[in-house]
Amino acid sequence: MNLHDLQTFEAVAALGSFTKAAETMHTVQSNVTARIKSLEDEFKVTLFTRTSRRVELTTAGETLIKYCRHIGQTIEEAKRELSETSQVSGIIRIGTMETSLSMKLPGVINRFTDHYPDVEIEVKSAFTGVLTNDVLNYKLDLAFVAAPIASPELQEKVIKKDKLVIITASEHTSLKDYLKKQPVKIIVFDQGCSFRARLESWLNAKGVVSYRRTVMNSWEGIISFVEGGMGMTIVPEDLLLQHYAKRKIKVHEINKELGTLTTVLVYRKDLPQSRAMKAFIEMYA
Structure with a gap:
């Protein structure tokens, strides 16, 4: 198993197709199939269920995709840490509820990007359950959600009541x-x-x-x-x-x-925080 195997697996999972994954990865379908088969043999599980229209993740596949996202984020952060000195850059993916907080968030982001112009911000508005799951599944870096949040995997900081x-x-x-x-x-x-x-x-x-x-x-x-x-x-x-x-x-x-209603900022405990994420948490929380 190598990193390219995991990237191929992520592509198939995202696109729901071996053919489309091959096109995205600039390779042939047989190579994609072989890499997925290699992963399945190594982990001794079936990662996809295959139908005539698309492929879908099995329960084992859902578990592996979470680790893939974790690994990918950790590698990208390592690259930034090794290639930069004091520069704060990168992407922060933020979730927020539809509350008065979401109306204040543009001002907060504006101040943050004034201080850190090399940081790109992506914002998603949704309900607490959706945002919490997105943080847990590595789709968001952090989110403003309604307490209580019963997840030992998440760190919480009280923002406002x-x-x-x-x-x-x-x-x-x-x-x-x-x-x-x-x-x-x-x-x-x-x-x-x-x-x-x-x-x-x-x-x-x-x-x-x-x-x-x-x-x-x-x-x-x-x-x-x-x-x-x-x-x-x-x-x-x-x-x-x-x-x-x-x-x-x-x-x-x-x-x-x-x-x-208590609003908390949540993020995963097990992920290393980028300089950008640390700066945002310090500025807001």
Whole structure:
């Protein structure tokens, strides 16, 4: 086994095809097949299931691809450490939730790139579960996610605590009265959103198990629907004050347990940190 074998394996996994992997690697398909067979013989496992349309990773293949990404990142970092002196460069892949933090992140990145112009930043916005899995699977270097994160493989740094409030259209002055309406209507992000989970937990605690959801994909859409009387939602108070203070909505306080969202910065414990990643963590956290 050598590094080229692993790179070939990664290409087949990414493209789902021996033929396409051969084209990408500038070789012939028989060479790709031989390299994959060599890996399977060495590890004594089957790495791919083959169908008429594409090839897919087996469970063993999923395990090996994680190690390949780990090895690849470690080698690239070693190259940078050996070839540079004090220069901070490279790529940082960052994940963030759709919160007030994501609205502040462009300013943070702007300040960071002013200090470190040779660093390239890639940003992905998604829900906590997706971002956490991406960090665990080496697809992201770090991510801003909602605590708690139950993973011994990840290091966590508390970034901020958001106070959450429930909002309704301005004419609804009492949540108690609002919950008497049938059906109760809520405006939320898709399944997997931390705010949606908090709101549904709050409703369940109030004995409301049946409600009608409208799913949106942006805070602007959610706020507009709430303002128009289409339903209620839960939102960081800081987000309201910064961006939606003049909207015709009513803010309702909730208990501290469900009304506090802790944002943490997570990254893998086992990966060596690049100079760029260390600099970003120090600047932000």
